[in-house]
Amino acid sequence: MSLISEASGWIRPGGFPGGGVARGLAERDDTMKRVLALLSVAAGLIGLFNLTAAAADSRPIKIGAIFAQTGPAAALGAPEAKTAQMLVDRINAEGGVLGRKIALVLKDSGGSPEKAVSFVRQLIEEEQVLAILGPSTSGETMLIKPICEENRMILVSCAAAETIVKPLARYVFKTPQKDSQAVIWIYRTMKDAGITKIAVLSGNDGFGSAGKKQLEDLAVEHGITILANEVYDKQATDLTDVLTKVKGTPGVQAVVNWSIVPAQSIVAKNMKQIGLNVPLYQSHGFGNRKYAEQAGVAAEGILFPGSRLLVVDELPESHPQKAILARYKKDYESQFKEDASAFGGYAYDALAIVVEGIRRAGSTDREKVRDAIEGLTGFAAITGVFNFSATDHTGLDLDAFEMLTVKDGKFTIYRK
Secondary structure, X not given: OOHHHHHHOOOOOOOEOOEOHHHHHHHHHHHHHHHHHHHHHHHHHHHHHHHHHHHHHHOOEEEEEXXXXXXXXXXXXXXXXXXXXXXXXXXXXXXXXXXXXXXXEEEEOOOOHHHHHHHHHHHHHHOOOOEEEOOOOHHHXXXXXXXXXXXXXXXXXXXXXXXXXXXXXOOEEEOOOOHHHHHHHHHHHHHHOOOOEEEEEEEOOHHHHHHHHHHHHHHHHHOOEEEEEEXXXXXXXOOHHHHHHXXXXXXXXXXXXXXXXXXXXXXXXXXXXXXXXXXXXXXXXXXXXXXXXXXXXXXXXXXXXXXXHHHHHHOOOOOOOHHHXXXXXXXXXXXXXXXXXXXXXHHHHHHHHHHHHHXXXXXXXXXXXXXXXXXXXXXXXXXXXXXXXXXXXXXXXXXXXXXXXXXXXEEEEOOO
């Protein structure tokens, strides 16, 4: 007979087994005490379970980030780190997401792929983050991409190379526009200007290699002939020898440089110094006004496909990105006393996309958040309006670019 049935039974005529009514009543009282004690323990366990669950629900949501805050790529990573922390602070001040704060676990790779690999393992194995933002460069991203995929870790890269999402990886997304889209903008602008014969320069890093391939692959389709194709060391401080070779190549009508710092400014200055007087086109990696400042007067007239953040004041009020761009620019420049750049915008978008994925999933279950990100459409952010899908983990089309130029040391929309 169970304790419950013992306790709830009526005293039967004839008393209890083994004795009289008094003994039966005593035994029943003892049974009831044991039942109440068990119920009390059970209630305590349930309460403890509820408290534990509540405590778990109130813990911060950990999101990792790997940015090149120092080193040669600091012009990319420093504004990314500042932006990510600024946005986390704002989200937390507004109540967090799903009622929980966000904890940003930030790592400085210095632009080193080896450090990025070490940090991604720390974030996955030790910190157990929900998702990872970054890294800043394509070379770093390509090394950690398989690690994230193997560990089913959401990665939203802030690097531009198209190979980050092509071939597609289930857990890997990126926020900068595609290399191929930047090349199409450059080639179409050249066509309008009657330019068909060019020289291509590229740095020997992941970003430079990826851009070089797209420039080569799309040239014939757009009626472009590449007469010179030079690769240089990504840390070179003088490119006079390379540009002298280009100057000696008959028929070159324009130069396309595909790199990150410091070469972007050096190419412009060296072209001016040797009298290579043809238009200079840069990649979308030129989207930081510091680069134009470093090139000085040699930057005048440079053309490149860029983020609308750089020309937000020129956008009509009806533009779907206008409000978010204006707020980000104001907040960033007020807090950090420096110009907002496209790179900071990539980090803003990466964090905003993960947070929106959490909101739409209504959960911090990684699979549900991943699915929500992949299903995200019409999401207006800094770099563009994102429309992800099962076959597109960049989510941006050609319209995410504006063709920009440098005029009087400032970026402005290029007019034909």
